[in-house]
């Protein structure tokens with residue numbers, strides 16, 4: 328049994344001043360209160376200087392790309408980024424697996440308890456089985472040649488089965504509206520609709536927006552004329568997703584760097600369970616740009632946060648992502664940001680019965696967030712995360 332308290336407890340939804348959470352030996356929440364309550368045994372309470380939060384949910388990562396750390400130049404744009412990732416895909420397998428294990432450790436140390444992780448193959452099965460974190464693996468499809476669509480989906484199903492055989496949570500998802508033939512895109516979204524969950528990169532870059540709006544530009548030049556069939560049908564990448572999405576599928580839209588209010592409202596008419604996932608450090612890395620976070624706050628959007636992979640980030644720290652959002656969009660407020668980093672991510676990944684908030688019976692983990700500016704309820708450059716439970 329442990330009784331843990333701090334200046335504030337963030338429950339997953341709100342701050343409780345001088346809150347106390349009691350955990351049993353298995354890490355299950357057995358009571359929640361505050362230091363003012365007479366029933367709390369104060370002498371057994373461990374008091375920490377900071378905010379006590381449930382464990383973070385990293386809603387978007389590619390652990391498979393961890394070996395590409397620090398090699399792709401920053402701010403070179405999406406097309407150049409895609410070229411580089413493709414060129415590093417065939418690196419030494421041992422090196423790739425080792426880098427995945429290190430990334431997993433780093434996430435654990437940074438207070439992450441669950442990850443929505445994109446995988447193109449089954450190299451990460453063993454790491455995920457060995458990990459203390461809970462992974463939902465999205466087996467990603469990606470190919471512009473319509474003649475290979477059946478082969479691609481069959482391969483994705485085999486990879487999915489390999490994760491499932493290891494007892495891991497898994498489903499199939501398309502990479503992005505610009506990188507699949509119409510047939511493969513339609514089949515992949517259908518697989519996700521059947522599983523009830525999809526995670527698709529959306530409106531991430533200038534190059535992608537230019538490709539759909541003008542049917543030309545860097546991305547069209549790189550990927551070639553196989554795109555022309557579907558490009559004539561859509562003037563915006565999101566429209567391709569909305570054509571096939573089912574109303575009740577958990578839809579994680581990743582990045583949304585170029586999403587506007589009209590896109591948001593159209594999405595509401597096609598899907599009831601959209602989560603807008605922001606990966607700000609990755610957006611800054613690739614094209615030095617950020618989504619319109621104030622707009623999403625104003626619209627009361629269901630937002631979660633991801634680190635993306637080490638190929639487009641310097642580390643896998645949710646605290647780093649929160650600092651970028653808090654310093655760039657101070658109107659959001661720390662309470663909202665922490666909800667995005669905890670409960671909303673758990674809801675998006677269907678893990679909220681166990682994780683994301685301090686509620687009786689859950690095992691969400693507990694973090695100490697220290698070096699907080701309590702006067703303004705803001706993070707500071709020194710704010711850091713320590714795992715307590």
Ligand SMILES: [Zn+2]
Pocket residue numbers: 387388389445528581635636
């Ligand atoms: Zn990604």
